[in-house]
Amino acid sequence: MPQPEPAPRGRGRRPTGEVRADVLHAAGAMVLSEGIAQLTFERVSKASGVSKTTLYKMWPSPGVLALDAYFHAVADTLAFDDDGDIRSDLLRQLHSFARLMRTPGGRALLEFIGASQSDPALARSFRELYSGGRRALAYERLAKAQSRGEIRPDVDVRVLVDQLWGAIYHRLLVPDEPVTDEFVEALVTNLFTGIST
Amino acid sequence: MPQPEPAPRGRGRRPTGEVRADVLHAAGAMVLSEGIAQLTFERVSKASGVSKTTLYKMWPSPGVLALDAYFHAVADTLAFDDDGDIRSDLLRQLHSFARLMRTPGGRALLEFIGASQSDPALARSFRELYSGGRRALAYERLAKAQSRGEIRPDVDVRVLVDQLWGAIYHRLLVPDEPVTDEFVEALVTNLFTGIST
Numbered sequence: 001m002p003q004p005e006p007a008p009r010g011r012g013r014r015p016t017g018e019v020r021a022d023v024l025h026a027a028g029a030m031v032l033s034e035g036i037a038q039l040t041f042e043r044v045s046k047a048s049g050v051s052k053t054t055l056y057k058m059w060p061s062p063g064v065l066a067l068d069a070y071f072h073a074v075a076d077t078l079a080f081d082d083d084g085d086i087r088s089d090l091l092r093q094l095h096s097f098a099r100l101m102r103t104p105g106g107r108a109l110l111e112f113i114g115a116s117q118s119d120p121a122l123a124r125s126f127r128e129l130y131s132g133g134r135r136a137l138a139y140e141r142l143a144k145a146q147s148r149g150e151i152r153p154d155v156d157v158r159v160l161v162d163q164l165w166g167a168i169y170h171r172l173l174v175p176d177e178p179v180t181d182e183f184v185e186a187l188v189t190n191l192f193t194g195i196s197t
Numbered sequence: 198m199p200q201p202e203p204a205p206r207g208r209g210r211r212p213t214g215e216v217r218a219d220v221l222h223a224a225g226a227m228v229l230s231e232g233i234a235q236l237t238f239e240r241v242s243k244a245s246g247v248s249k250t251t252l253y254k255m256w257p258s259p260g261v262l263a264l265d266a267y268f269h270a271v272a273d274t275l276a277f278d279d280d281g282d283i284r285s286d287l288l289r290q291l292h293s294f295a296r297l298m299r300t301p302g303g304r305a306l307l308e309f310i311g312a313s314q315s316d317p318a319l320a321r322s323f324r325e326l327y328s329g330g331r332r333a334l335a336y337e338r339l340a341k342a343q344s345r346g347e348i349r350p351d352v353d354v355r356v357l358v359d360q361l362w363g364a365i366y367h368r369l370l371v372p373d374e375p376v377t378d379e380f381v382e383a384l385v386t387n388l389f390t391g392i393s394t
Contacts, residue, residue, distance in 0.1 A: 113370055114314025117307050123372075131371045155392045158374055159383040162364035167356070170363025173310055173370065174328045175320075177355055186356040194391025195352045 020058065023048045027065055028073030036066045036108035063122060067112065067129045074100060080137055086145035087192055094164060094184045101172055101179070110172055135161055163191055217255065220245045224262055225270030233263045233305035260319060264309065264326045271297060277334055283342035284389055291361060291381045298369055298376070307369055332358055360388055 026048035030039055039062050045052045059065035077096050081089050100106050109130075116123035135158075142157035151157065164187050171179045223245035227236055236259050242249045256262035274293050278286050297303050306327075313320035332355075339354035348354065361384050368376045 111314045114311040117311025117370065127371065127373055131373050135373050149394050151392050152394050155387065156379075156383055159364070159380060159387060160392065162367045162374075162380075163360045163384065163387060166364045166367025167359035169367050169370070170359045173314065173366070174324065176324055176328050176332050177359075182353075183356060183359075186353055187360065190352065190356060190360060191387055192391055192393045194389055194393075195348050195357065196389045196391075197346050197349050 019050055019054065023050050023055065023058070023065070024069045024072045027069035031066050031070045031108060032073050032103065032105040035104040036063070036070075036111065039066045041065070060125075063112075064125045064129065066108070067125060070105060070109065071130045071133060074105070078134065078137070080141040082141065082144065086142070086148075086150045087188055089141065090164065090188055091185065094168065094187065095181065097165060098168055098179050098181075098184055101168070106172075110169075113169070113173065134165075138165070160191065163187070216247055216251065220247050220252065220255070220262070221266045221269045224266035228263050228267045228305060229270050229300065229302040232301040233260070233267075233308065236263045238262070260309075261322045261326065263305070264322060267302060267306065268327045268330060271302070275331065275334070277338040279338065279341065283339070283345075283347045284385055286338065287361065287385055288382065291365065291384065292378065294362060295365055295376050295378075295381055298365070303369075307366075310366070310370065331362075335362070357388065360384070 023044060027039065027044045030043065030047065041052045041055045041062055044050075044062075044065065045055060055065065059068065077100055078093065080093055083089055101109070112122070112126055112130075116126050138161045139157055142151065142160055145151050146153065146155065146157055151160075167187055168179055168184070171177055171183070177183075220241060224236065224241045227240065227244065238249045238252045238259055241247075241259070241262065242252060252262065256265065274297055275290065277290055280286055298306070309319070309323055309327075313323050335358045336354055339348065339357055342348050343350065343352065343354055348357075364384055365376055365381070368374055368380070374380075
């Protein structure tokens with residue numbers, strides 16, 4: 001993992017945004033490779049060169065830092081390309097997402113959702129730091145497709161998020177059936193083509 | 198809560214199926230009114246008139262008994278009517294399900310799914326006692342609709358479960374958006390009509 005550059009004018013003078021980015025970079029690499037359970041302020045401090053005191057000031061708990069770092073680390077992977085065809089863009093994004101969910105980071109995400117069922121503060125952090133932003137990205141891309149006439153104007157695109165990513169989460173959270181490539185493709189086909197005869 | 202009938206020939210002689218039904222009835226009423234957290238063998242024993250020793254023999258833990266009781270208690274609510282029209286049958290079932298999920302029993306179900314993310318034994322029990330059976334009921338009704346020509350023959354009906362109930366679970370587990378009646382209706386319309394222009 002690359003170490004942050006030494007601060008040119010002493011750590012105390014470094015801009016907050018820069019310190020924050022260093023921490024998120026170091027913590028993100030940890031979450032993606034190991035999951036969330038072993039992430040402590042101690043270890044993030046060592047990896048990022050940022051003091052534990054500063055970490056405590058910037059994040060209320062290691063769990064919240066882990067979520068924040070996770071979101072930043074996967075932002076690119078989960079970005080929506082806009083190649084002008086919503087079906088192929090969705091397929092590419094959903095396949096990326098399904099792959100990501102098979103990594104330790106993805107497993108960690110499911111444990112976050114799990115723990116947040118009995119921890120309202122964690123649930124709030126999860127929505128603020130992760131799921132709210134993810135939904136917004138999806139809405140934006142889907143609304144653009146709708147404005148281009150690829151999706152019927154009377155469709156509430158917010159519902160599609162639950163019928164695509166939500167359906168994948170469902171198979172991961174209650175794994176009665178596996179998340180296969182065919183499953184991901186069927187999600188998109190069913191919605192766009194419709195299942196009626 | 199109705200007490201079980203006294204055993205006519207002494208408790209030792211009662212058929213296992215009958216004892217089991219009494220316990221499930223008493224425990225099911227508790228789960229639906231209070232959720233799962235407070236359910237103990239002690240309280241179920243008092244409410245059902247079945248000894249704790251017997252409960253320990255029949256269920257490995259109060260959590261597993263709670264799940265088993267929950268499934269039996271809601272089996273009717275969640276049954277699929279077959280009125281010959283899959284869209285209206287689905288809507289009726291999905292609305293029932295959404296309503297059930299707003300009760301303490303529904304909240305308990307989300308906590309089960311949550312806890313099972315870090316407890317493989319509970320996850321297995323959940324699938325064996327609850328979600329596997331629920332999926333089977335849905336497959337059966339959907340396959341019948343497919344055989345009647347209401348759903349295209351190339352559709353894998355297993356995927357529909359994730360795009361209908363799974364989508365509702367997603368909004369409940371990560372509540373960025375509410376589960377409204379309009380949401381439930383949109384789930385069915387999107388799938389059957391298709392969202393393409």
